[in-house]
Amino acid sequence: MQLNKHRNIASALAMASCSLVGQQAQAVTPDSTLDDWKIDAALMYYGEQDRVQAIEAIGNVQKSFGDTSLLDMKLVVDSLTGASASGAVAQNSSQTFTRPSGNGEYTIAAGDTPLDDTFHDTRVQASANWSETLTPQWKVNGGLYGSKEFDYMSMGLNGGVERSFNKDNTTLSLSGSYTYDVVDPVGGRPVAFSAMALRKDYDTEAQFKAAFDQTRLDGSDDKSTADIMLSVTQVLSRRWLFQANYGLSSVSGYMNDPYKILSQVDDTGTSQNYLYESRPDTRLKHSFYMMTKGALDSGVVDLSYRYSTDDWDIQSHTLETHYRYYFSGNFYGQVHLRYYQQQGADFYRPFLVAGEPLPEYASADYRIGDMNAYTLGIKFGQRLAGGHEMSYRLEYYQQNPENNGTQLFGQLQNYDLFPQVKAIVAQFSYSF
Amino acid sequence: MNKSVIAIAIIASLSACSSLGVQPWEKDQLARADMALDAEKLDLALDDHIYFSKEGTSGGRAFAGGGCGCN
Numbered sequence: 206m207q208l209n210k211h212r213n214i215a216s217a218l219a220m221a222s223c224s225l226v227g228q229q230a231q232a233v234t235p236d237s238t239l240d241d242w243k244i245d246a247a248l249m250y251y252g253e254q255d256r257v258q259a260i261e262a263i264g265n266v267q268k269s270f271g272d273t274s275l276l277d278m279k280l281v282v283d284s285l286t287g288a289s290a291s292g293a294v295a296q297n298s299s300q301t302f303t304r305p306s307g308n309g310e311y312t313i314a315a316g317d318t319p320l321d322d323t324f325h326d327t328r329v330q331a332s333a334n335w336s337e338t339l340t341p342q343w344k345v346n347g348g349l350y351g352s353k354e355f356d357y358m359s360m361g362l363n364g365g366v367e368r369s370f371n372k373d374n375t376t377l378s379l380s381g382s383y384t385y386d387v388v389d390p391v392g393g394r395p396v397a398f399s400a401m402a403l404r405k406d407y408d409t410e411a412q413f414k415a416a417f418d419q420t421r422l423d424g425s426d427d428k429s430t431a432d433i434m435l436s437v438t439q440v441l442s443r444r445w446l447f448q449a450n451y452g453l454s455s456v457s458g459y460m461n462d463p464y465k466i467l468s469q470v471d472d473t474g475t476s477q478n479y480l481y482e483s484r485p486d487t488r489l490k491h492s493f494y495m496m497t498k499g500a501l502d503s504g505v506v507d508l509s510y511r512y513s514t515d516d517w518d519i520q521s522h523t524l525e526t527h528y529r530y531y532f533s534g535n536f537y538g539q540v541h542l543r544y545y546q547q548q549g550a551d552f553y554r555p556f557l558v559a560g561e562p563l564p565e566y567a568s569a570d571y572r573i574g575d576m577n578a579y580t581l582g583i584k585f586g587q588r589l590a591g592g593h594e595m596s597y598r599l600e601y602y603q604q605n606p607e608n609n610g611t612q613l614f615g616q617l618q619n620y621d622l623f624p625q626v627k628a629i630v631a632q633f634s635y636s637f
Numbered sequence: 638m639n640k641s642v643i644a645i646a647i648i649a650s651l652s653a654c655s656s657l658g659v660q661p662w663e664k665d666q667l668a669r670a671d672m673a674l675d676a677e678k679l680d681l682a683l684d685d686h687i688y689f690s691k692e693g694t695s696g697g698r699a700f701a702g703g704g705c706g707c708n
Contacts, residue, residue, distance in 0.1 A: 245678065245679050246679075247679040247680075247683065249683050251687060261683060261686070263679055263682065263683065265678060265679060279682075281682075283686075361702075363700070371657075371658050372658060372660065372661060373661065374657060374658025374659065375657075375658065380700075382700045382702065384702060430701070430702060432696070432700040432701055432702060434699075434700060438674070439657055439658070440657065440658045440659055440664075440667060441657055441658075442659065443659050443663050443664075443665075443666055443667070444666050444667070446667060446672070448674065450697065450698065452696050452697060452700065452701060454696060454700070454701035454702075490694070490696070490701055492694070492696050492697040492701065493697075494697035494698055496698070498672060498674070500666035500667065500669055500671075500672050505669070505671045505672060505676075509698070511697035511698070513694040513696070513697060515694070519693045519694055521692070521693065521694040523697070527677075529671065545688070545692060547692060547693050547694065549693070550693065572691060572692060572693055573693040574693075576692075578691075578692065584680075598680065602687070602691075604691065604692075626691075630683075630687065632680070632683065634679055634680070
C-alpha cells in the first residue's frame with residue numbers, strides 16, 4: 206500500500222513537472238541516443254467472426270554502431286487456425302467437399318457460405334537490414350529476408366540508396382528487392398479448372414484416389430517478385446513533412462491459390478462441379494503513395510493516400526490517418542482510421558456457368574473481387590522509466606465484398622454470396 | 638488518364654522541392670521520435686501483413702513484396 210502510494214505521488218510529480226516544462230516535454234525521448242540497443246516487441250491477436258484466428262509475435266532489435274551504422278533484425282512467428290471462404294457459393298442443400306489433402310471431406314450446411322476449416326499454419330520469418338551513412342548526403346542499406354511455413358517458403362534480398370539535398374530538407378531514395386518463393390501445397394498443386402473429385406461419386410477408395418490424383422500436379426512450383434521503389438521525402442515547414450513513393454512490382458510464377466475453388470452451376474443456380482481456380486502467371490503492379498505528417502503541440506497526425514493498379518485490372522484507393530494526442534508527457538491516446546476500396550480483377554467470377562465455355566482465367570476468391578473495407582482503431586501508449594514504452598491497440602476491421610455486376614439467377618438469388626467479414630485486432634507492444 | 642494525373646502531381650511536387658524546407662536549427666519538432674516515418678514500425682508491419690493477406694493490393698508505403706502465399 207505504502208509503496209503504491211509513493212509510486213502514485215511520484216507519477217503525479219512526474220506529470221506535474223512535465224506540465225510545468227510545457228508541451229516540449231513530450232518530444233524528449235530518453236531512448237536510442239543514450240543506449241545503442243533498442244528492442245521492440247509486440248504480440249497481436251487477429252480474429253475474424255467464425256473464420257480465421259491468428260496470433261502473431263514480433264520482435265525487432267536495433268543496434269547502432271557509432272553515428273553511421275545501424276543493424277536492424279526482426280523475427281516474426283505467427284500461427285493461424287480457422288476457416289476461410291473456399292470460393293464455392295451457398296446452396297439450398299448441404300454440400301460436401303474433399304479436403305485439399307484428399308484425405309477426408311467436410312460438409313457445409315444448406316444456406317451457409319462454404320468455408321474450408323483445414324486452414325492452419327505456423328510461420329516463422331526473419332530479416333536483417335544494415336544501413337550505412339557514407340557521407341552527410343549519401344546513405345545506403347541492404348538486407349536479407351526469409352520465411353517458412355508448412356507449404357510455403359520465401360527468401361529475399363533488398364538494397365537501397367538515399368541522397369539528401371537542400372540542407373537535408375529533401376531526401377530522394379531508390380530501392381529494390383527480389384523475393385523468391387516456393388509453393389508446395391498440401392495434397393499437391395491442383396490442375397487449373399479440374400473438377401474436385403468427390404468420394405460419393407466412386408465405389409472404392411482406390412478409384413477415388415486415382416481420380417483425385419488426376420487433379421494434381423507433382424512437386425512444388427515457384428514465384429519471383431521484383432520490386433523497385435522511388436521515394437521523395439520533403440520537409441514542408443517546421444512541423445510538416447511530405448512523402449511520395451512510386452512502386453513498381455513485377456511478379457511471375459505460380460500465383461494460384463491452391464485451396465480456392467469455383468462453383469460451376471446450372472441454369473437453376475445449382476452447383477454441378479467445383480473447379481480449382483486458375484490465375485495468370487505474371488502480374489505487374491504500380492502503386493502511388495502520398496503521406497503528410499505533422500507535429501502538433503499536443504500530438505502528431507498523419508494522413509496518407511495510396512492508389513494502386515495492375516495488369517489484372519485490380520485498382521484500389523486507400524485513405525488512412527493516425528491522430529495521436531498526449532494527455533500528459535507520458536501518456537497518449539491515438540485514433541486510427543482507414544478506408545480501402547478495390548475494383549476486382551478482370552478474371553474474378555463469383556461462380557461459373559455449366560455449358561458456357563471456360564474463360565482463360567478465373568478465381569472466386571473474394572479478396573481479388575470488388576470490395577471496400579474500413580478499419581477503426583484506438584491505441585494507448587505509456588512511457589515508463591528508463592525510456593521504456595508500453596502500448597495497447599484495439600482495432601475493428603470490416604470487409605464488404607460486392608457483386609462485380611454478375612447476374613444472379615435461380616437459387617443463387619436466395620443467398621448472400623458476398624458476405625461481410627468482420628475482424629478484431631488486439632495488440633500489446635513493449636519497447637525498451 | 639488517372640495515372641498521368643498522378644505522375645504530373647509527383648513531378649510537380651519534386652520540382653517544388655528546392656524552395657521548400659527549414660533551416661537546420663528549426664528542425665526541433667521534426668526531430669521528435671514520434672515524427673519519424675517508422676515511428677510505429679511494428680504496428681505498420683503487422684498492419685501490412687493483415688492487409689496483404691486480406692486484400693488484392695499491397696505495398697505503397699513499402700515494397701509490395703512476396704513472402705506469403707495468401708494473395
